[in-house]
Structure formats: structure tokens, C-alpha cells
Amino acid sequence: MPCSGQYPWLVTLRFVLPALDPEARIILTLCLASEAGLFALRLKIIMFQSTRRRIALISVDGDPAIEIGQEEAGGQNVYVRQVGNALAKLGWQVDMFTRRSSPEQAAIVQHNPNCRTIRLKAGPAKFMGRDTLFDHLPEFVAQFQQFQEREGFCYSLIHTNYWLSSWVGMELKKQQSLIQVHTYHSLGAVKYRSIGEVPVIAAQRLAVEKACLETVDRVIATSPQEQKDMRILVSQKGQIKMIPCGTDIDKYGGIERSVAREKLGIAPDAKMVLYVGRFDRRKGIETLVRAVAQSSLRGKANLQLVIGGGSCPGQSDGIERDRIANIVDEVGLEDCTTFPGRLNDILFYPSTMLLLMSA
Numbered sequence: 001m002p003c004s005g006q007y008p009w010l011v012t013l014r015f016v017l018p019a020l021d022p023e024a025r026i027i028l029t030l031c032l033a034s035e036a037g038l039f040a041l042r043l044k045i046i047m048f049q050s051t052r053r054r055i056a057l058i059s060v061d062g063d064p065a066i067e068i069g070q071e072e073a074g075g076q077n078v079y080v081r082q083v084g085n086a087l088a089k090l091g092w093q094v095d096m097f098t099r100r101s102s103p104e105q106a107a108i109v110q111h112n113p114n115c116r117t118i119r120l121k122a123g124p125a126k127f128m129g130r131d132t133l134f135d136h137l138p139e140f141v142a143q144f145q146q147f148q149e150r151e152g153f154c155y156s157l158i159h160t161n162y163w164l165s166s167w168v169g170m171e172l173k174k175q176q177s178l179i180q181v182h183t184y185h186s187l188g189a190v191k192y193r194s195i196g197e198v199p200v201i202a203a204q205r206l207a208v209e210k211a212c213l214e215t216v217d218r219v220i221a222t223s224p225q226e227q228k229d230m231r232i233l234v235s236q237k238g239q240i241k242m243i244p245c246g247t248d249i250d251k252y253g254g255i256e257r258s259v260a261r262e263k264l265g266i267a268p269d270a271k272m273v274l275y276v277g278r279f280d281r282r283k284g285i286e287t288l289v290r291a292v293a294q295s296s297l298r299g300k301a302n303l304q305l306v307i308g309g310g311s312c313p314g315q316s317d318g319i320e321r322d323r324i325a326n327i328v329d330e331v332g333l334e335d336c337t338t339f340p341g342r343l344n345d346i347l348f349y350p351s352t353m354l355l356l357m358s359a
Helices: 007-020 022-031 035-051 076-091 135-152 162-175 202-215 222-232 257-264 284-295 316-330
Strands: 054-058 093-099 107-113 113-122 157-161 181-183 218-221 240-242 273-277 305-308 336-343 352-356
Touching: 054 076, 054 162, 076 093, 076 107, 076 113, 076 157, 093 135, 113 135, 135 162, 157 162, 162 181, 162 202, 181 352, 202 222, 218 222, 218 284, 222 240, 284 305, 284 316
Parallel strands: 054 093, 054 157, 093 113, 157 181, 181 218, 218 240, 273 305, 273 352, 305 336
Antiparallel strands: 107 113
16 A cells, blocks of 8 residues: 555545545545555545535526426426525535527526526527427537536536436446436426427437437436337337326415415306416317316306416417417317416415426
8 A cells, every 4th residue: 555655645545535425435435455556536625625515407498497387497497506505505516508599598597695597699699499409409518518618627426407408417427427317307208209390300200319318327207107209119128217296285385275266256156177387289288178168067066167277478388378379269268267477476376276298
């Protein structure tokens, strides 16, 4: 075993050792056997000092700092933001990477001392649909690497979200040592079975999702059904861990229906059906409207349909909102249907008889 006279930095190591976690101490034991091992150990110590408890959450298409309810801004954005906040509370330094979709957007949004959103250039700084982003991913990878160089560290742990980000993560993994965890949010193999017109990008997406499941370190399934779909429709290979999405019970629990209805002015006997989500044809709002129109409660009870969600006139969500309103008129539900817009009041949730939230 080399002595501290030959390697003066080992004296310093005596004071560094107590600060290292058990994994680092194991590395120390394994590396002290050879001179080459000492060099590897020095690199490991630098890595532990510079990247310990630091994680990059990558969500190319889902900006965690954007206002929820805008076009293609929904569940994924909330999921990434909440995961980032939760990790930050546990002491992790969390950097959430997304693409810049407007020249007015800040490059960095600091949510709290341990958590920030970082917007990288990937194509023009304007809104682009998910199906048009793939060709801009190499630029995103290059921008991510340049950020690491400027900051002076490399992320050794990343959590990618949606198939576009999984490609980014797999490309980064080819160029640096890291652990990649992935959440799909939706599977192309499931989605494409339920739509009539399959997009041109479909083949690319299916190939990337398969490669992701088979090669990344761990894939998170958010439900038993999603885990089953991965195995049946994507691949038998790969490591899957089922971690359900959480619910903020402090925010959404503990309010009696009668109290919530009284505050909102909703009749106690109302049979209220509430939809909450974006106006997107794929969400199936039309199916809901037509089902309510055929309900046995229609004409026999105080039936109310509330379709909640923000939209912008002339944009795709505004166009879909108008289409749904026309269907409401067509089936004769205009007298019992309301469009309250974006729901900022949480009292709507405990007030409802039936709550529908699209995937």
C-alpha cells in the first residue's frame, strides 16, 4: 500500500474520508491496491465533491415553469415540477431542463434555493408541437453539454420525461458516465391504437421507446396498467419500477361536499359531472358530452356538466373548445352545461359527483 510520503494528498484524504458516504468509502478500499487505482480514486473524490446529490430532470417538451393549461401544458409539466420540488426538499440540487419556446421566456427560473428550471435552445424560440421537435434534439444535447462546461460539472444522474427526452438522455449516456431513469407519461404503442391518423414520427417514436426500455437504468411505470403495456407492447427486456403518481392531500382533501357546494352556489341535490383538463381532441371530451346526453339521469334529476379548462381563441385549444360547445348544443345539453375556464378554485373537486381527468 503506498504511503503518504509518496502521495502527500493521502494526508488530506484522512480529513476528507469522514465526509464521504459509505459508497465512497468502499471505492477507497477497492482503489488503494494500486497506483492506477489511486488515480481512479482521485477522480472519484472529485466527482463526489462536485456532483453529490445533484440531479438533472429533462423534459424537453414539458416546461415545468410554464403556466399550466396552455397548449400541450398539463400533467407532464406538473409531474416534473412536483418531482423537482420534492427532491429539493430532500436536499438535492435539482436542475430541470426544457426547451425555450418564446424569446420572452427567462433562461433560468429559480423556484427555490435548490430547484430551478433551465431553458435551452432547441429550434426556433416559439411553440412547436411535440411531433415536430425530434429534429431539434441534437441541438438540445449540445446546449446541455455546453451548460455543463460553463457550470464546471457533469450530471451523474438524470431523470428523463417523455420519449423525446429519453432520446436526449440516451445520447448523453453515450458521451458521459451517468445513470438514466425515465418516465414515459404516454406510450406510442398505446396512443396510436386509438387514433385514426398516425403521424409521420410514429415509427421513430416507437423505436426510441423500445430502445429506452431496453437500455436505460430504470423505467418508472406510474400504474400497473402502464407496466403491463410496457411488457406486452414495447419489450420484455429492461428494468421497470412501479411508482404511482401522488396526490396533494393537503390541497385537495379534507373539504366536505356540502361545504364546497354552498361556497360555490351549487345546489345540494345536483348530479354534477366535472371534466378537468386541456381542450384537445385526443382527450375524448366529445365522448363524455354524448355519454351524459344519453344518461338515465337526464330529465329526472338536477344534472349538471361542468367542462373545466383554459383555452385561447383561435389557437388549437380554443378551436376544440368551440367544437365541444357546438356538440353540447347539438345534443341539447346547453341548459345544464357550463364552461368555467381554467379552474383555480379547488372547491370544484369535492363538489362533484363524478370527476373525469383525461390521461
